[in-house]
Amino acid sequence: MAYIDSEAAVKEVSVLTPKPVRKQARLLRYIWFNRYLYLMLVPALLYYLIFHYIPMYGAVVAFKDFSITKGILGSEWAGFKHFEYLFSQDKFWQVIENTVVISLYRLVFGFPAPIIAALLLNEVRVRLFKQTVQTVIYLPHFISWVILGGILINLLSTDSGVVNNVIKLFGGTPIGFLSDESYFRSMLVFSMIWKEFGWNTIIYMAALAGISPHLYEAAVIDGANRFQRLLHLTIPLIRSTIVLILILRLGGIMEAGFEQIFVLYHPGVYRVSDIIDTYVYRIGLAEGRFSLAAAVGLFKSLINFALLVLANWLSRRMGEQGVY
Known part of the structure; x- marks a missing residue:
């Protein structure tokens, strides 16, 4: 063999x-x-x-004169009629403007807040104090906007709000934080930051925990002070995480916070607070114009997709790793 x-x-x-x-x-x-x-x-x-993915089939409603009795397949084809109607309405462009402005405010003032909080907490060496602060700033995230809206109304109401009562006690004039258009957007951004920045620090705290202590020891031996270690070591090592979160935030720039605004806004501040989601809610559910609401939602999704792709492309051009 x-x-x-x-x-x-x-x-x-x-x-x-x-x-x-x-x-x-x-x-x-x-x-x-x-x-x-x-x-x-x-x-x-x-x-x-x-x-x-399966509900994406419903996007075809934006191109039909949808009727509940006929269903999606039985409804008549309308083409781009609803989009043409939207683009010819001044109200629609005002809604787009409000959405972009509020989202940019939230991005500019809200995005750095959890990063700063995480960097400050990372420098705390007293474990009990650090855990206490983390717990306190996390808690507002678990409060629904319905409850938080009631709290804000009790605090900021012109007639009986705690803040305005203090202002009147010192001889000042009550301020319409939630009824004056010049203050309403600021209150939206401030309350959003207060509610969510603590929860968002979790991601950055996890990134900071992954930095090797040996790098800090080497920096101390080289004579770097605490600020220099923060500037030249900590921030560069979590830069990829910051860029990734920024890309995702830019991809959702057309999301301005439906639940928060729906709870707090009223017809007196529609001009500065009516966003795409609240507009879709009113014309879609309240008025029953489902095709028009679907057209608005589809337009918003396309803009978000384009912004996400653009932000990812810019990230890769700068040498960072994108989301894909």
Whole structure:
């Protein structure tokens, strides 16, 4: 019986096997080896499939004269009629302006807040004090805007608000924080920062925790003070995380916070607070103009998508890693 070199035989078989087949076999072996991890992904994949991808079919409503009795397929085709109507309305462009302005305010003033808070907490060495501060600033995130809206009204109301009562006590004139157009946007941004900045620090605290202590020890040996370590070591090492979060925030620039504004706004401040989401709610659910509301929502989604792609492209041009 002739001796067969097994290694040589395997090499010969691998050479004779087409390259795409070998890649496919390796992929199948890898998936099978990590089968339990992929199994854990199934609920998340089903969630996005059922609640995010399948409903995308409903976007066709924006191009139809939708009727509840006829359904999506039975409704008559309208083409771009609803988009043409929207673009001819001054109200629509005012809504777009309000959305962009409020979102930019939230981005400019709200985005640095959790970064600054995380950097300050990272410098705290008293563990009990650090954990206490973290807990206190996290708590507002778990308060719904319905409850928080009631708190803000009780604090800032012109007639019986605590803040205005203090102002009147010192002889001042009550300020319409929630009724005056010149103050309303500022109150929106301030309350949003107060509610969410503590929760957003979690991501940056996790990034800071991943920095090796040896780097700080080396910087101290080299004579770097605390500010220099912050400027030349800490911030550059979490820059990729900051850029990633900024890309995601830019991709949602047309999201100005529906729940917050819906709870706090009223017809007296519509001119400066009516955003795309509240506009869609009124014309879609309140007035029953579903096709028009779908056209507005589709337009908003396309703008968000374009901004996300642009922000990711700029990130890669600057040498950072994007979201894809």
